[in-house]
Amino acid sequence: MATAYDRTRELKAFDETKSGVKGLADTGVTKIPQFFIQPPEQDDLTLLPIEIPVIDLTGVETDAAVRGEVVKKFKSASETFGFFQVLNHGISTEVLDEMLEGVRQFNEADMELKKNYYTRDVSKKVVFNSNFDLYQALAANWRDTMFITMAPESPMPDELPAECRDITFKYVHYIKQLGITLFELLSEAIGLKRSFLTDIECNKGLSVLSHYYPPCPEPHLTVGTSKHADSDFLTVLLQDSIGGLQVLYENRWIDVLPLHGALVINIGDLLQLISNEKLISVQHRVLANSTGPRVSVACFFSTHLNPTCNRLYGPIKELITEDNPPRYKETTVRDFILHFNGKGLDGRSALDYFRV
Ligand code: OGA
Ligand code: NI
Numbered sequence: 634m635a636t637a638y639d640r641t642r643e644l645k646a647f648d649e650t651k652s653g654v655k656g657l658a659d660t661g662v663t664k665i666p667q668f669f670i671q672p673p674e675q676d677d678l679t680l681l682p683i684e685i686p687v688i689d690l691t692g693v694e695t696d697a698a699v700r701g702e703v704v705k706k707f708k709s710a711s712e713t714f715g716f717f718q719v720l721n722h723g724i725s726t727e728v729l730d731e732m733l734e735g736v737r738q739f740n741e742a743d744m745e746l747k748k749n750y751y752t753r754d755v756s757k758k759v760v761f762n763s764n765f766d767l768y769q770a771l772a773a774n775w776r777d778t779m780f781i782t783m784a785p786e787s788p789m790p791d792e793l794p795a796e797c798r799d800i801t802f803k804y805v806h807y808i809k810q811l812g813i814t815l816f817e818l819l820s821e822a823i824g825l826k827r828s829f830l831t832d833i834e835c836n837k838g839l840s841v842l843s844h845y846y847p848p849c850p851e852p853h854l855t856v857g858t859s860k861h862a863d864s865d866f867l868t869v870l871l872q873d874s875i876g877g878l879q880v881l882y883e884n885r886w887i888d889v890l891p892l893h894g895a896l897v898i899n900i901g902d903l904l905q906l907i908s909n910e911k912l913i914s915v916q917h918r919v920l921a922n923s924t925g926p927r928v929s930v931a932c933f934f935s936t937h938l939n940p941t942c943n944r945l946y947g948p949i950k951e952l953i954t955e956d957n958p959p960r961y962k963e964t965t966v967r968d969f970i971l972h973f974n975g976k977g978l979d980g981r982s983a984l985d986y987f988r989v
Contacts, residue, residue, distance in 0.1 A: 640667070640668055641768075643666060643667070643668055644668055644767055644768060644773070647666070647668070647763075647767075647773075648753075648762075648763070648767060651747075651748040651751035652744050652747075652748070653747075653751070653762070653763035653777035654763050654775050654776060654777050654846075654847050655740055655741075655777055655845060655847045655926075656744060657847075658847035658848060658849070658850075659847075662850060663850050664850065664851065665775070665849065665850060665851045665854060665855055668772065668773050669772060669773045669774075669775060669854070669855040670772060670854050670855060671771075671772045671854065671855050671856055671859075672771060672772065678881075678884065678885055678886050679885060679886075680879075680885065680886050680887070680888065681882060681883070681885035681886065681887050683882075683887055684887070684888075684890060685710065685714050685716045685717050685718065685880060685887060685889060685897075686706060686709070686710045686714070686717045686718070687717070687718045687719075687720060687892065687895065688703060688706045688707065688710065688717055688718070688719050688720070689703075689719075689720045689721050690703065690719050690720065690721045690722050690723070690814070691720075691721040693814065693818065694814070700818075700821075703818060704818055704821045704822050705822075707818050707819060707821075707822040708822035708823070711819065711822060711900050711912040711913065712911065712912065712913065713882075713913075714880060714882055714887075714915060715880070715899055715900045715912070715913040715914055715915030716880045716889065716897065716898070716899045716900075716915060716917070717897075717898055717899075718889070718892055718895040718896065718897050718898070719815075719895065719896050719898055720892075720894065720895050722811050722814075722896055723807065723810060723811055723814070724804075724807045724808075724811065724896070726893065726894040728800075728803065728804060728807060729871055729894065729896075731800045731803075731804075732797075732800050732801070732804045732871060732930055733871065733873050733928045733929075733930065734800075735796055735797030735798075735800040735801065736779070736797055736843040736844075736845065736928050736930060737845070737926070737928050738796040738797065739779065739794045739796040739797045739843075740777060740845035740926070740928075742794070742796055746794070747761065747794075750779065750794060755780075755938060755974075756938075758781065758782045758786075758787070758788035758792060759779070759780075759781050759788055759792050759793060760779070760780040760781075761777070761778070761779040761780075762777070762778065763776070763777045763778070764776070764778075765778065765780070765974065766974070766977030766978055769975070769976070769977035769979075770859065770977045770978055770979065771979065772855065772856075772859070773855075774855070774856055774857060774858050774859055774978075775846060775847065775849045775852075775855050775856065775857050775921040776844055776845065776846050776857050776858060776919070777844070777845045777847075778842055778843065778844050778845070779797075779841075779842070779843045780840060780841075780842050781793065781801065781840065781841045781842075781843075782838075782839075782840050782937065782939075783801075783805045783839045783840065783841055784805075784809065784837065784838055784839040785837055785838060785936065785939065785942070787802075787805075790802065797843070801841060804841075804930075805839065805841065805932070808839065808869055808932045809836070809839065811869065811896075812836045812839070812867070812869070812932075812934055813831055813836060815867060815869070815898060816830040816831050816835055816836050816866075816867070816934075817830070817831065819867070819904070819912065822912075823908055823911050823912065823949075823952065824952075825949070825951060825952075829949075829951075830866075833907075833944070833946075834944060835866040835867070835903075835904070835907075835934060836866075836934055837936055837942065838934065838935045838936030838937055838939060838942065838966070839932060839933070839934055839935075840865075840932070840933045840935065840937055841930060841931075841932055841933075842930070842931040842932075842933060843928075843929075843930050843931075844857075844858070844919075844927075844928065844929045844930070844931065845926060845927075845928055846875075846877070846919065846921065846922060846925050846926060846927040846928075846929075847925060847926050848922060848923055848924060848925045848926060849921040849922060849923060849925075850923070852920065852921035852922055852923045853921075855921050856918055856919065856920060856921055857877055857918075857919035857920055857921045857922070857927065858918055858919040858978070859918060859978040859979075859980065860881070860916050860917070860918040860978070860980050861916060861917070861918070861978040861980075862901070862902055862914040862915060862916050862917070862982060862983070862984075863899060863901040863902065863914060863931075863933065864901060864902055864903070864933075864935065864969065864970055864973040864974075864983060865901035865902070865903060865933040865934050865935035865937075866901050866903045866904045866907075866934045866935055867898065867899070867900060867901055867904055867934045868897075868898070868899045868901055868931050868932065868933055868934070869896050869897075869898055869931075869932040869934075870896065870897040870898075870899065870929060870930070870931045870932075871896055871897075871929060871930040871931075871932075872889075872891055872897065872927075872928075872929040873891065873927060873928045873929065874891045874893065875891070875922055875924065875925050875926075875927035876888065876890065876891050876922075876927075877919050877920040877921070877922050877927060878897070878917065878918075878919050878929075879917060879918055879919070879920065880899075880915055880916075880917045881915055881916040881917065882915070886918075889917075899914075899915065899917070900912045900913060900914050900915070901914050901933070901934075901935070902914045902969070902973070902982070902983055902984050903935065903946060903966065903969060905984060906946065906947070906948065906961045906964075906969075906984060906987060907946050907947065907948060907949050908948075908949065908952065909948035909949065909952050909953065909957060909959060909960050909961070910960055911952060914982075914984070916980075916982075935966055935970070936966045936967070937966065937967075937970055938967050938970055938971070939966075939967065940967065942965070942966060942967065943965055943967075944965065944966075945963045945964065945965060946963060946964060946965070946966065946969075947959065947961060947962065947963030947964070948960065948961055958989075959989055960988060960989055961984065961987045961988055961989060962987050962988075962989060964987055969983070969987070972986055972987075
């Protein structure tokens with residue numbers, strides 16, 4: 634098993650530089666290391682020239698008729714694509730741009746400073762590394778990520794790098810408010826009372842995943858993020874203008890085109906589980922780019938690995954009928970994440986393991 638041995642050694646050597654993909658890209662490599670090379674796609678997927686819905690939230694809190702229309706649009710988008718974009722969501726374009734800029738500045742800061750945050754100890758509230766599944770995945774992704782747990786408990790401000798400290802706290806303040814609005818609209822979209830999903834604490838946990846995708850010399854050989862579905866209840870994604878995010882629809886890829894000022898919303902695995910598949914968690918990926926860097930910030934509503942959050946989540950009783958029996962077993966968020974992370978981004982759904 635000489636090749637397997639070499640691969641592990643190469644991964645370790647890369648990891649031990651603590652410099653991530655950005656460090657590698659900065660050395661001016663013209664060929665990407667073998668362990669980034671993605672196996673060819675099994676299925677021949679061509680790009681489908683349609684766009685995911687863009688939904689304007691103006692008036693949802695003040696006008697019942699507008700709210701009714703928005704609830705219908707949330708329902709339709711969450712049942713078909715599992716993805717949509719929102720506009721007039723209450724967060725100013727200045728705050729969005731400042732958030733992206735903070736992430737960029739951290740990733741472009743002095744490498745010695747960044748190494749202080751580089752770790753695989755997931756019990757930490759601030760975890761910066763390259764590829765959370767580096768040692769499990771078939772191929773590494775051309776991306777570095779900072780994972781910050783912000784709720785139910787947040788780190789002390791000085792635990793965050795100065796480059797993105799203040800803006801992260803400010804951004805999260807707004808995202809928590811938007812989270813309530815989104816879960817209320819989604820509760821109504823599945824025919825439940827407005828406070829249903831917040832009453833069962835779908836918005837209790839929040840993690841911020843800041844991604845940095847350096848320009849890649851051979852973008853066609855690797856990916857920025859492998860095909861996956863999200864392990865949370867709901868994701869609010871902020872992307873810059875580079876593009877590359879794609880969503881699977883009827884076995885074809887759709888581009889999620891960057892729209893300045895918009896936020897991308899997608900249903901996570903846990904919401905698919907508790908809605909008994911009324912809402913769907915859809916696979917998506919990010920292409921590697923040669924023109925970047927690309928920056929994105931994904932806010933995951935989930936208590937993730939928090940050991941004090943032991944609530945059990947299963948298909949919501951109110952949605953279950955004789956014709957629509959539960960499709961999943963109950964699980965804690967933590968057990969779900971342990972299964973998801975143990976598997977890594979291998980292109981298969983983590984939900985299969987929890988099917989009845
Ligand atoms: C994720 C994700 C997409 C992006 O963090 O789960 O899919 O554009 N991110 O970075
Ligand atoms: Ni994702």
